[in-house]
Amino acid sequence: MRITLGITLAAFLGLASAAAAQTVSTLPALPPRSDVTWSFIGPFGLYDKAQLQRGFQVYKEVCSACHSLNRIAFHNLDEPGGPGFTEAQAKAIAAGYKIPDEPNSQNNGQLFDSSGNRMMRTGTIADHFPPPFPNEEAARAANNGALPPDLSVIVKARQGGPYYVFSILTGFKKTPPPNFKVLANKYYNPYFDGRNISMPPPLADGSVTFSDGSPNDIEHEAEDIVAFLTWASEPKMEQRKELGFGVIIFLLVLSGLLYLSYRRIWHDKH
Amino acid sequence: MSGPSTYDPKSAFTRWLDTRLPILRLANDTMTTFPTPRNLNFWYGFGAILTFMLGIQIVTGIVLAMHYVPNSTMAFDSVENIMRDVNYGWLLRYMHSNGASFFFLAVYIHIFRNLYYGSYKAPREVLWILGVLIYVLMIITAFMGYVLPWGQMSFWAATVITNLFSSFDQLSHFVNPHWNVGTNIAYWIWGDFGVSNATLNRFFSLHYLLPFVIAGVVGLHIWALHVPGNNNPLGIDVKGPQDTVPFHPYYTVKDAWILSMFVIVYALVVFYAPDALGNPDNYTPANPLVTPPDIVPDWYLLPFYAMLRSIPQKLIGVLVLFGALITLVFVPWLDTSPVRSARFRPLYKIFFWLFVVDALLLGYLGSQSVDATFPYIGLPDVWLARFATIYYYAFFWVLMPVLGLIETPKALPATIATAVLGNKATAE
Secondary structure, three states: OHHHHHHHHHHHHHHHHHHHOOOEOOEOOOOOOOOOOOOOOOOOOOOOHHHHHHHHHHHHHOHHHOOOOOOOEHHHHHOOOOOOOOHHHHHHHHHOOEEEOOOOHHHOOOOEOOOOOEOEEEOOOOOEOOOOOOOHHHHHHHOOOOOOOOOOOOOOOOOOHHHHHHHHHHHHHOOOOOOEOOOOOOEEOOOOOEOEEOOOOOOOOOOOOOOOOOOOOHHHHHHHHHHHHHHHHOOOHHHHHHHHHHHHHHHHHHHHHHHHHHHHHHOOOO | OOOOOOOOOOOHHHHHHHOOOOHHHHHHHHHHOOEEEOOOOHHHHHHHHHHHHHHHHHHHHHHHHHHOOOOOOOHHHHHHHHHHOOOOHHHHHHHHHHHHHHHHHHHHHHHHHHHHHOOOOOOOHHHHHHHHHHHHHHHHHHHHHHHOOOEHHHHHHHHHHHHHHHHHHHHHHHHOOOOOHHHHHHHHHHOOOOOOHHHHHHHHHHHHHHHHHHHHHHHHHHHHHHOOOOOOOOOOOOOOHHHEEEHHHHHHHHHHHHHHHHHHHHHHHHHHOOOOOOOHHHHOEOOOOOOOOOOOOOHHHHHHHHHHHHOOOHHHHHHHHHHHHHHHHHHHHHOOOOOOOHHHOHHHHHHHHHHHHHHHHHHHHHHOOOOOEOOOOOOEHHHHHHHHHHHHHHHHHHHHHHHHHHOOOOOOOOOHHHHHHOOHHHHO
16 A cells, blocks of 8 residues: 555656656746946946947947837937047948938929839938838738837846846857747747747857957957947936036035034024 | 014015015015924924925926927837937936935825824824825826836836726626726726827826926915924924024024935936836837736835735725725824824834834835745735735724823923923023
């Protein structure tokens, strides 16, 4: 009897462990990596202009194939607190893009040419980055039904901010646990909620070649693009920290003076 | 105002004005000569801080409204436009969004200071009730403000909170099973069959209106304060001029000093951690088709959210939530102790601090996901929230009435002056 019980128990436990070893296709995300740092971290941290320029190159050559950056205009690229391109450079970058033309005197007020195609013009510094897809349906159709999000505020829109985005970009090289089933048209990424991500690994060692000769392994590329996207999410960060420094100093002096006034006025009332 | 007016117009013009519109007399009596207990401590500076924060919110809010677009297709973009392209728009918005947090931080300190020193007791019951009304108006205003950026958390918080009213269906079903009174209240609030553009537009309208209603009630609150005058940390009445100092310069300078220190902390958050108190999901535009995994309100409403979630029956949960606020109105009559200040109430003091811990615990529980377990003790959060909710109610409805009857208070000092100055009081 006891033996039978033991066998039953063992069989039950065996079943239970078999059940535990069954394949899963969703797991909680790992906390973002913290073994990376940027110049903009901390109360006095500012953007590294060269890094933002490299990050812009990564966006332009890699991310922009699928991700829009709708809220950024070309003139933002030469504004203070940003990547520090000159106005001429920003104009040249803008000129590399084609923008849907507005009705004007050169096209006789038309939007479409005689074959029915949307007429395009060269980008100017006042234009925003054009999106890679004309609409959401086109974006989904090109990406197995997934919608690549706009990257303008992506760093502020994710818990963990730059660390999260960096972890996602570098997380593809991890191998899934043996019982984890990667779904069709998905990729394993342990930092993504559920760990099945629709985005294919966007970066690899040497994906871009930086003109300043900076290292272009995947970790450095990811650091650079995350720095650029952090600036895109918070373009006024440098002005904010700079103004804040003055405001805090002013308030400390004011508080000190008010404390002395308080002591003087109250000296005979305690 | 407390006692006869001491205003003495000096010039011909001020004498002329005083017999026509005695506004300088009002200013003099309320802000200059107003006799104020000489022993008010740091915690009494938060009234001035709250007035300042209301001013900050109104001024930054009016400028933000010049750039904000209350339309569901443009609201998110207009906020990003403020952050990027409006001159100092980022500063205005961070001051306003964090201003709400610091407004609530100050109001919570103000309310707990009240509970500690028994300031709600006679003759200040109306003063207290006006304060509760301001707090409720602040909650409604802040909730509507949270909806305006039209991010994911805006939309889903609006959905969750407005749906609370649909639970009232269960009440009207007692009368007639076809009467969905709660659902119809929700439709009426939405102006649609769900949270929509109409909802956003009216929330903007009300978010602009309510701060001025708050300002009006603050006027009544200050008026009601100036009739009996301030309570004080000893909780004993002012017995004569030796117990008070004129409001100006004594409390103008003290309030200014406390305010400036508060503003340092506020500025540190605005300039160095402006998104720390917000939810990242609100930087994703509202999408009615995608529900975020965890819908949470801003930190200052988390204790009430924890109460709501801890109760499995929706209607009862909603009633417990509203009841927690309505309870505050009755506090002046629930507390049976003749002694105001907790300094002289050894038992009440213990349960007061437990109540502070309870409120903080509820806030923590509200921030966790529904199925979480409390660290170290292994109890499900939802059960802990139930116990904490029971303590919240028991503190007001059981402990306050009972403690006043069974507690032996410590001896009260004769006057404020003797307590503050000791032997010097007789010499003065």
